[in-house]
Amino acid sequence: MPGRNKDFYLGKTYDLETKALQEQQVFYDPDDLTTHAVITGMTGSGKTGLGVIMLEEAALQGIPAIVIDPKGDLTNLLLHFPDLLPEDFQPWVDQDAARREGISVEEAAEKAATLWKNGLASSGLGKPDLEALRDAVEYAVYTPGSDAGLPVSILASFSAPDIPWEGNREILRERISSTVTALLGLIGMRNIDPVQSKEHILLSNIFEEAWKAGKDLDLATLITHVQSPPFDKLGVFSLDQFYPQKDRFSLAMQLNNFLAAPSFHTWLEGQPLDIGQILWSPSGKPRHSVFYLAHLDDQERMFFVTLLYTAIESWMRTQKGSSSLRVMVYFDEIHGYLPPVSNPPSKTIILRLLKQARAFGVGLVLATQNPVDVDYKGLSNAGTWMIGRLQTDQDKARLLDGLEGAAPGVDRRSFDRMISLLGKRVFLLHNVHDSRPNIFHTRWAMNYLPGPLTRTQIPAVNALVKATERAAERPAAGVLSSTSEESPAGLGRDVAPVLPGSVPTFYYPDNRGISDAQQEVGSQIKGDIPRPQYFYRPELVGQARAVYLARKYNISEEVTFTVRIDKMQRRGLVRWENYTVQPLDLRMLEDRPLPDATFDTLENLSIVDARLLKDLENDFIDWIYRTQTLKLRLNEALGVVAEPGDSEETFRRKCENAMQEKLQAEVDALTKKHASQLKTLEDKLSREESRLDNYKSQLGHRRLEEAGKLAETVLGLARGRSRSVSSSLTKRRMTSQAKANVEKSELEIKNITRDIERIKSEQKDELAKVEQKWAETLEKVVVEPVSAYKKDIYVDRFALLWLPYYAFIKGEERVIVPAFRWGS
Template sequence: MPKFHVGQTDGGGDSSKFEIDVASLTKHAIILGATGSGKTVLSKVLVEEAALQGIPTFAIDPKGDIGNLAFKSATFDFSKWSEKEADALKIDRTEYAKSLQKMYADRMAEFAVRQDAHAEFAKTVTVRIFTPKSSAGLPVGISPDLSAPKDFSRLLQSDVSAAADLLDLTSYNLLRLAGYGEDDRKEITFVSALLEDAWKSGQSVTVKDLIRRIESPPISTVGSLHVSDVLGDKDRRKLVTKINLLISDPKLRSWSAAESLDFSELMKGPSINVLDLRNIQSEQEKHLFVELVLQQLFQWLIKQGSAQTLRYLLYFDEIAGYCPPVREPPSKKLLLLLIKQARAFGLGLLLASQNAVDLDYKVISNANVRFIGRLGAQRDIQRVSVGLELDSFAEKEISRLKAGEFFCNTFDPKFRGVIKSRWTLTYHRGPLENGEIAELMEGMKEEARQAGQVKTATVAATEEVGEEAEPKVEALAEEEPTAAKEEEKLLAKPKQEIHDDFLIAAGAHATTFMQLERKFEPKNLQSFAKLGNNVRSIRVLSTEQEEVFHPIFELSASVFEKGFAKQSLDKLEELAAFESQLVPLPAAHTLAPQRAVPAEARREAEKWKGELEKRTATLKADLQAKFDVIMEEKRIEHIAEKQARPKAKMADIDASIARLQDALNAELDSVKDQEKLYKQLKKEKAKKSRLISAENRIETKKQKVVTTRRKIEQLHTDRQALEDKLAEMEEEENEKFHAALSQIKSKSSFAIVGWLIETVYRARIIVNDKKEHAGDVRWSSYTGRGTWGRCSACSIPLESGSACSCGNLMCNRHLAYCKACLEPACTDHRALCYICNSTFCARHSARCELCGLPACTGHSGACSMCNRKVCNNCSQKKGLIKREIVCRSCSPS
């Protein structure tokens, strides 16, 4: 059975090699560990092993850590991508690349990785990086896939649950893009019935086909009801109009500008396909995009048919935010569906997170392989232990883990112990920059462009012979509403011109409406009413709903220079004016249909103009600071590029000077030897001919020395000229750099792009079954905060406070508690004892019928003779134990 080489269990070598069966991953794997635990390295190792086994991976990457799987090399030569890291460490680039090469080779030997693994990976594995809402990598968008699944009729009979889920998800995601929510079950059911009718006969549907089918349904009944009883003509027309928003709404149009993912092409052979989400600014849009991508993946899986072996791998890094235990983000439903059903189609899930407690328990319970790395604190270990139901042995092992070590627990086959992850075959470093992604994907983009040209030529040839090519999405030929036309005119203006009139124009016609979820209803009013103590009951008599509109602002800034740097930086923010502050869009909301925005809400939006200008200026300032770094890097890059050839010549000259200097030194030594020989011959009175011969040799050597010295001097002169040239180049480039600084341009803008709708309840309530409150009883169904009537003393609206036993409300400033029973009492039902100066409620105080002053029950009583209520100062106690109270009027003088 094929295995993945993950690492080793102890000392090293082949005997300790740790491998997991490929089949075990069909039941999914999860990796937990704090930052720096080696979680990403282990994840990449599993993805690399899958690729080496010919299993394609689709990776969802929220942080940008997975894309550097594209840094592959058959010789571990990562010099092309390690330069910035070397510069940051202040190490020579060449030396650093060599040290990396040696380190990676040593790591492979340490973990006994087969010698040709990295070369095979570099040669055979295709790594693609998709960047939605960015042109840095391979572009990708959202387009509804309504094509018929393979053998859908058989699936409908053999697995009704899977078929129903597929129909529901396809219909829901299509309608969600058009502005419908999960509560619009009639529309979802109707579209599902149309798709089921088409798919059963093997017909794929386009958006155009669907629109025509909605207008003239090919089916007469949905369930046991007639089509018109499920969705009337008026509702069907409204449905058609909203589906048309898929191509008319500017926000959705930006998503459909690029092609959707073609999983049939991606999941061929050994490949790693990374979906980098960093360029999607809004968290809500990230969740929506992930949801729709996973829906397309699930649809595609069903079309591939069932399988018992691992055919594909889905890797999701930092999954916690997309599948939390309590909240229900849009992507959670799809993830849980894949965890439950994907194994039947040969898809294994590899999920990574920092903590088990942040994940829905269904994710953990369905994971056959669990890796737990080093955690930050003992508290984190205990939380993970509770989430995974670990024993004391596992907790002890986890507490001792080092970086790169994991406590591994597999259920099929059984294994339980500590393993050490092997190192990656690819260059592992921080997130890729957009420029690096663009460079890595340039070849694939060129292939895609060429393929697009071929496709265009094919379509043109088809049109020449009279065949009609059907478009994937077609707009309805209808006259758009006046408001939409006005909005298009507004959006067509330059952004800086929008500053003055965006508040009225965009506020009046913004088409994106988002409905906040209702978390608090009248039925659970008492569970969140902040009325302090003594609130025995709150009963709602009647409620009225109203909608409160909060503007959604889009802030954008860009900095660019087209001559020197030839780059641009852009940043986009979406903020909602909510609860008296600008906040990111709340996650708990759904798209809502068009609304008429009240004039008061538009006027309120104008108050944010100053704050928006400040925030936009901050955005631009941040980009300018980053652009200054880019400009400096470009200056250094330009200088290095221009000086490369002169520096190479200087290196050659230095080598020549060194060689000639060595030759000169040898000649000088030879001259000394010849002169020494000449003196010896002269001393021995040798023949004249031998002396003359020795003199000639000395003279020849001296001439060579002179010639060599002249050559060295000339080379030094040439080198000095090159140094002067380098200085001129640097000065010239610096002049261009300073000139380019004045050519840096920046843009910034802000505008209303939509409205956040909050449902608010107004009500009549009865507190303690005694006092009715209305008018100022008002609360948000989203936050549960609001006002609960007015203070009986000062009449200010209350957000919190207490209630008297009579039902009167009191603010904290006028709140007083009875000293006897500790219950709050309003001004009408409390008194200040003039004897002890303490506050008492009506039950524990009385007014003296003789002096007329209030007194508490401890300092007052009833006269035993006339039964009048009297204070202690107006009475006296009599009797043997002085229990009888006699008032001053009844007491004998």
């Protein structure tokens, strides 16, 4: 057990030129941490591993620690397995990584166990070290704003401090300023200037008025004081001049909306933000408390980090001074909390602690991937630098600026060169308490490091170190005992039945109002209806999307299939068609149950284990592939295919429109053909009618001439002129010819008119046939089934789902009704 007297064992020296690991061990005096430390390195440099090692060493020295874990990496601090058995590693191995490697989870666990055993041996560590680490401190993962881990109550942050107002005004006003800035940030007010912001000034004065009198505040009281402050003036102005009542009401509403939100209730339950309790057990055993923040949004993280550092500072002020490391505060990724330009609520308090905490034996460790994102003043306050491989020259330049600020006179060129040569798990250690820097390769971490854990894994990791049981022993609001089996009312269990870690589990929201449920049970319970309890029942829920492709018709349709199974008919056999339900918006599902709920057994779903669940999922996919087809309605004659979502009426209308278009096109063609023929005949008719008119005119004229010539002939004969008889006969012949022309023309006109009528009749008959033909195509609709390829079936969820019910219990009467509406 090297270096267990006092110093932290970090690793072994490393030659940058030859890139060779040497045998000389590297130690670090923990008391040097009172001047704080910065760990920096890009992704993959081993920065997180080094942080874990430092926290392991602190634990072995009995030094308590507060760990701020924005991403979930530091939850690995609870994964120490002294026996190095594969089955210990198995629940935590990355199943996706194992699948990519083509090995089973069991093989991956055995591989991890062997890797850790060999790695620890290479660093001179073994089972005694792991057992010492396990027993040295108590571990727990806290999840502020969630009950996935141990919840945290922030109410203590508004309580009057233990130190008196008089003599500590400056310190307490700084705490008030940080608390108010964090609170305003939580309701969406950013970049608050404490001197210019009316909201900040008002809330700060309310806090000061209460704390001066030694009175605690809570949010409800704070909201009341916003509307009716306990003072009449702010500065030289009256309260209403400085901050009109209407505007104060608006601020009160913003705070009240936040307080009224159901999600805020978890901020008021659990372990009070009492740093003394967080650092030591009632028996005095040190604690390493990990504050997991991955589930929070940016505003909520900023709010909690500010309150936590403020609480650390307040606790620190009640302690005696110390030159030895008393407490370690580790922040795994400081990016965004100590930026170089803006001033978020966390920045002021962190800078203040960097300057003042060393006098109280509190060592801050700040880890970051990008030094360029950290304020120069923060970097220059650190006495220890552990520098890994960096991503950009800009990061290196910022780091060197910080080094020069912390230790003027450093050889910038020499450091620049060394930093450029660093590799994975190789760090440059610069300590202002030592004369020269060290290059070292980190030792093997004693904790298993599978990477960030998810919120759903937090209960299991806390159970691993019995943190939940210890929390249940403390009188902390909102923390339920996990050892209770039957609820006080005897309805179900207080905790959900244990499932394999690989079985996904979700909770349906309670989206049905209590009043609606009370009306339903009104006729079943005599007298007053009691307030219901929440009771969960389990079901298997599967939801998959099948994409149907009919490329011939340019159709792509996605269909969602959802099934709910509350009871298995027979092991491994499911008639999926009997369990289909309305699709579900998966975003509704939650990853934790309602508080104070009880749970039914898994008796009806006794088959639930990871392997069988996967078999069922595959069978669900196969059922969709084999039996579920897309019914494609089409009319090939018209070239119409029903689009996804088309109703019968819509499809019929599309067919009618297509039929009308095709009918009109053929009608137009026929009309055009007949129109040409008719025009020819009508033009011929017009010419013949003109000719007839001319012939009739000529006939009339000839008849007049003939009559005149006859009279002249008769007179001539009477006078004895024989030549006049011949001329009269000529006129007669001309009249006869004219009459013949008229008769011929009239006959031609009759023939042309008959042809016109014939063509019109033919046109009418052909149009009727065309209309009949296209009308008949409307009925030529067929349904063509289209199947989805297996590769186009995507399972979105196949999991155990707990559905909430209202349990109305009155004496021996019990009525259970759903507390949910499916799909809404």
